[in-house]
Amino acid sequence: MSTLEIKSTDKVWYVTGASKGIGLAIVKKLLTYGFKVVGTSRDKQQLIDAVGTLGENDRFLAVTVDLVNEESVKQSLNDALSKFGRIDVVVNNAGFCISGALEENTDKDVRANFDTNVFSVFNVLRNVSPILRNQQSGYVFSISSVGALKGVLGHSTYCATKFALDGLTESYAQEVKPFGIKVTTVNLGSFRTGILGAEVYKPTKKIEAYKQVHGALDYIINQYSGKQTGDPSKILDILIRVYEAEGDDTMHLFVTPEANKLVVAKTELLLKDQKRWEEFTTKTEIESSAGGPSSQNVPDAIFSFVHELTEHYLINHRDLYWYKRPEVYRWDQLCDRPNQLVRYGYVDTFLERLNQYVEGGTMTYVVRDKYASCYYDALQTHNLEVLKSVIPRFNDLISKQDNVIVHAVFSGDLECVKYLSCNGYPPSNKAVNIALNRGNFPIIKYFIGELGLKNDQFMDIPCTRGNLEIVKYIHDNNAGCTASAVDIASSNGHLGIVEFLLQNRSEGFTREAVIKAASFGYFEIIKQLCTVRPDIVKETKIARAASDYAYENGYGEIYEYLLNFGKESELKEQDILGSYLENQYKQ
Incomplete structure (x- = not known):
């Protein structure tokens, strides 16, 4: 393996579960390299003691966090921003293992394991996402396990949490990719930590019928606890290589030799099971009664056609059964199939080739219900080039209502929003409200700062959602303040916003603020x-x-x-x- 060459240590890492095991190894090595580190633990002093002299500088921040408590997570992220001003890399590492047969795991046990291994990750991602979106950059690593690849005897609950973690990480990666945020799930094999020792949770009441499970668990602990071959200190170097790789979009990392072997074995098993019953499991389509195209016996040639248009084969042939040589179908039989390809680009090539095989083909087909479907598809996939190709061609056919710009704002793509607003689709109040609701600061700054939009209701939404940064921006740009801004912030428990508004504005405060804060128990707001x-x-x-x-x-x-x-x-x-x-x- 080549020597690790770090491009820059001027990055801020936020690591959960940092006081022991994998998390501690990552934090200590980050500090050794000179990175800025925020480490979380339920016991702050334990974390400080574990890090030792490496943390005795202004590059390390230890915070007490209950990851299951969303307010605690929010506070830790605010602390990180207060000290370092940004967050570049998030490592969701906190977790623990629960063993025993499923029947032996109580409801309380299972929920506790999901709280730490899964729902704590939801809390972190939900609250760090606005920070990374505003930066238009960031990297998230979710530390998972080979237990997400294969169910393990006596670990049904633990494996279920890791399967869930991988699923949420994969979905989240697709959601935040347009904002320059990369996400990778890290499936670890065995490393020498305390996970098989005192840290493993065993059921308090064993059921005799599962003695085979108990025997297997005892064997694993006796044979492998403290003898694992994986070195925790080597994990960080792998993460840094992936993080710094240009143009890399790795979704999964399989770390340790056995993890790599296991993913190959699991893939082979899936393919084997798929092939065994493919003859029966693929015959599920509804038979066409209108004489239209059938999805059966689609020729292989279709895939080369799709590949030429989309650069990949991810579109299932069932979405393309309208294209079947040598038959030719009318446009009115195709439903919305062409629009499903236009979203991937290659508009001119697509229309040119499609017209060769379809009777009555015209470019106006991709306009549906007064709006261009491909217009929306381009927005959803953040494809500015497709947008630029579609607008001149269909501009006279697309409604000038605000739905188009609203879809652009909803997609969160600033460049698409700018292009539309400069080409006959000015932003409406509805579009601004969506940007405020989603906390998309770049689009908000464009609407208010560059276009000069103002409205007395703009401050309502950030006061409801607790986005102090946006509230300050609206105030600084004199873009409007509702007469009940303090009331709204008080009703939702946002102390920081209440403090800011009381100090900087005279309006927005009525008796409702006191009533609501008292009703919901916001004592600090009452005192303020x-x-x-x-x-x-x-x-x-x-x-x-x-x-x-x-x-x-x-x-x-x-x-x-x-x-x-x-x-x-x-x-x-x-x-x-x-x-x-x-x-x-x-x-």
Whole structure:
């Protein structure tokens, strides 16, 4: 293997489960190389002690995180941004192994394993995605296992979590690819960690009928615990090679010799099973009763045609059964098949060749229901070249309604949005709202900063979703503020936004903010409202009403706090009234 040459250490890595095992090995080596590292653990001090002197510098941030708690995850990401300003690589590593027969694993056991191995990853990805999208770059590694390739005796729960992790990682990779974010699942073989030792979870109650399972588990632990051949310190070098590879889109890494052998064996097994029953399992299409094309006996020539148009064979022949030599079909029999190819580009070549084999073929076919289907397909696949080819050809046939630009914004592709807005499809308020809802900062900056769009309702959505960065941008560009911005942020528990709005704007705050914050238990927001705007909160009726809501929902601390505010207000009112009556009496 060639020596690792790192292109740049000026990157920020966010690693979960960093206090031991694989995570600790990755963190320590990252620090050795000079990277900036955010390590998470349920026990911050344990992590600091484990990292030792390597972490005694400003390149390391240890954070206490309960990955199952989404607010805890959000806070850790905010801490990372506060210290380093960005996140470049995310390593979803936290996890543990639960053993035993499925019947022996309680519902509590199974849910705990899924919480850590799967749902914690959802929490991290859901909240780091806006950060990476705004950067238009990033890399995510999900540390999985060979247990995602093959079910293992006595590990049904653990393997289920790893199968789930691989599935969510593959789907997520497709969703974020347009934003310059790369994603890879790392299927590890055996490494010398504590996963087979004290860290492995065993069922408290064994069922005698599964003694074969128990024997297999005991054998694995006795034979392999502490004797695994995999060196955890070598994993990071592999991740760096993949991360720094130009133009690489590796979806899966299989690490260790046995992992590589296993994936080959699993592939062969799948092909064997597929071939065995293919004769029966492929006869599932609905027979055509209208004399249209059938999907049976599609000639191999179709695949060369598809390959020439799309550069790959991923389109299933069932989506292309309209093309079958030597038969010729009418356009009205083809339904939407041509549009399904146009999305992959090669518009001119596609239409030219298709017209050779179809009677009555015209370019206007790819316009459906007043809109160009291929127009939308190009947006969904972020294919600007297809868009540029389609617009001049069908511009007079496509409706000028806002649906087109809305689809572009929904796709999240800034270049497509710019192209459309400059070619007769100006953004509507609906388009802006979608960008705000999806937190697409580059598109928002284009609409507000470059096009100068303004609306009093623009701030509603980021106040609802808790996007402080967008709220600040709307404020800085004077693009509008709703009369209830503070109310909305308070209702949704977004303290940072409440603080910012109270400090920088005068509008957007009514009694509703106090009522909602008290009802939902947002004590820090209540204290902020009372501190900054006591003139509103100390109105007797508001304090009383809010304290009643807090009491009804079980928030005793808020109830007491607001009750005291109300009493202070009453006393002041009584003093004022008493002074007034006394003066009147003297007169």
